[in-house]
Amino acid sequence: MKMLLEIRPGEGGDDAKLLVEEQASLYLRTALAAGIGVQLIENVPGKLG
Numbered sequence: 001m002k003m004l005l006e007i008r009p010g011e012g013g014d015d016a017k018l019l020v021e022e023q024a025s026l027y028l029r030t031a032l033a034a035g036i037g038v039q040l041i042e043n044v045p046g047k048l049g
Contacts (some may be wrong), residue, residue, distance in 0.1 A: 021045070 007024050012024035024043075031038050 005027065007020050007027075009020040012019075028038055028040070
């Protein structure tokens with residue numbers, strides 16, 4: 001099974017960026033815990049992360 005997941009911050013400035021970084025981390029940890037292979041294609045960290 002393959003899936004492409006793209007997460008982008010919306011309006012909200014730094015708070016939105018921080019939320020998206022936390023969401024991405026949660027999704028990655030959940031997938032790995034379930035034994036689902038993960039390949040990160042691109043990560044553009046914000047100023048906070």
